[in-house]
Amino acid sequence: MAQGGSGSGASIEFAGVHKRYDAVDVIRNLSLEIRDGEFMVFVGPSGCGKSTALRMIAGLESISQGQLSIAGRVVNDLPPKERDVAMVFQSYALYPHMTVRENVAFGLKVRKMPAAEIETRVAEASRMLGLEPYLDRKPKALSGGQRQRVALGRALVRQPAVFLFDEPLSNLDAKLRTGMRAEIGKLQKRLGTTSVYVTHDQTEAMTMGDRIAVLAPLAEAGESNLMQCGTPLELYDRPQNVFVARFIGAPSMVVFEAGRDGSALSHPAFKAPAVIPARWTPPAGDRVLVGARPEHVRPLLGGSARAQAQGLVVRGEVEIVETLGHEVLVHMDIGGGTILIGKSFTHATLPAPGDVVEAEVDLERLHLFDPATQQRLAEGV
């Protein structure tokens, strides 16, 4: 188990994959490569086809058009058992009439592995996951977290070429989820097995994935469900479209429309027109979508701060104040939109709803999108 997966170079490739139910498209034109040993996360809101895509890899869902290959072999028509994949389900899907030990060993028994080998593997997996105390219990007698571990163990003992995770943590409470998140991540790094992980939670995606594929429902996506695929930081720093910009990052990026004249941006809430940094290629029309992350909006407290402000200064009324402890989120109404200020305030400087405040937006870290195509504007490096 320590030598890292099957080592067979289990990359996964979607080439123009479509999925139709009757006449309705669920997945359109999905092309994506998952590299050997990579931890890939499919993330998106419900209905975006992320689970369907995962189930296609597993062989539980047929492919209407296009090609899916695992380790260079086209698997479109291969049944699940011949794909050398193991899957962890959201509902855990433990066999309720078997003990934990039988659950974990079942897949190996089915494959007619010698009993001694099964025993070693089960022992190893249960040691890794801390399952030893419950090996002889039935799933009914376990807590949610323990069941999740058994489900992981069942996947682990198989030593498959690919691990598939279908929202495995969404039934756990928040604290357990954070713990398991780190644990699954560590396990995957240690084994080096190609893994695909489906979640609707962008935090989970950002923290776990080597790369993330953001999918959108076809109604919003148009040509293909795949909105962007890249490392967590690529998605955070350079979202390719408004959908990804809003989806990645918590709290989400605020995107609002501003007027444009040359390279100057104007908006009723701006104290003065702001000049777009030179690296951006100006858009065609006279409108542009401006995106700002709360962490790049700094409150201007006191006259001296206001005087020193260099960037884009916005002014508006405070709507609500959310105190999270380590930071405070202030929702500021800027006329037709809300901007979030996400910097630390002290007790003395905490604004109240109704106050008019000023804030400085970091111009260098603005995101600009074309209002017509919703795509990121071109920028030089």
Add this chain to the structure above:
Amino acid sequence: MTKARTHLGRSIAAHAILITYTLIALIPVFVIVINSFKSRKAIFAEPLALPMPGNFDLVGYTTVLEQGDFFQYFLNSMTVTCASLFFVLLFGAMAAFALSEYRFRGNLLMGLYLALGIMIPIRLGTVAILEMMVAGGLVNTLTALILVYTAQGLPLAVFILSEFMRTVSDDLKNAGRIDGLSEYRIFFTLVLPLVRPAMATVAVFTMIPIWNDLWFPLILAPSEETKTITLGSQVFIGQFVTNWNAVLAALSLAIVPVLVLYLIFSRQLIRGITAGAVK
């Protein structure tokens, strides 16, 4: 206080109703059994008296065991019931699995067609069935009875089991598929154990009418070698004279096997009903 009292009152009322019902249901059985141990005179003189040294008589049992081949009748009934039950459960469960698990053209129609048999009594087709059995040379064989009873039991079995199988989680079956199980093994090792309570229900509902049936044994298999216990008991009911001792003894004996089978299945049944509640 008042709350506790109404609870107690309600509980007494509920139990009174249940006990009354139980008594009504059990008294005929009780009367049959006690009278089977009495002399003919005592049966008519005091039908409700318990067997006492004065009226105790085993003549019914000795007649039954001497006359006719009662052991053979028993064996026939057992064979027919168990075989029919086996086939009903096997084919019923398989059909139910196909209907609940796979999306195919005509799935719904097929389900309705299979459920139609619940509403149309199979006895309406007796003449056609008899003709078929004659043509197939199956008259006076147990096979004929097993075939008819399997057909009779299937509709209800398919109906109940397919509803239950829909409740088995898809993830579970998919986990099995990924673990490398064939569809047959998913059916036998995952789904069947999980619908065991439903199987027990179907078994009980299927078994009792088969064991008690007089109609088809009389028509399809009345020969001495293939008589079932119900039909066998009829020899003691004559047009002019009825040997009550023998009839009651035969009936008492006939209750035993079906009672044993019922006890076996009902344990499963109760376990199934309480499985969710007791956790």
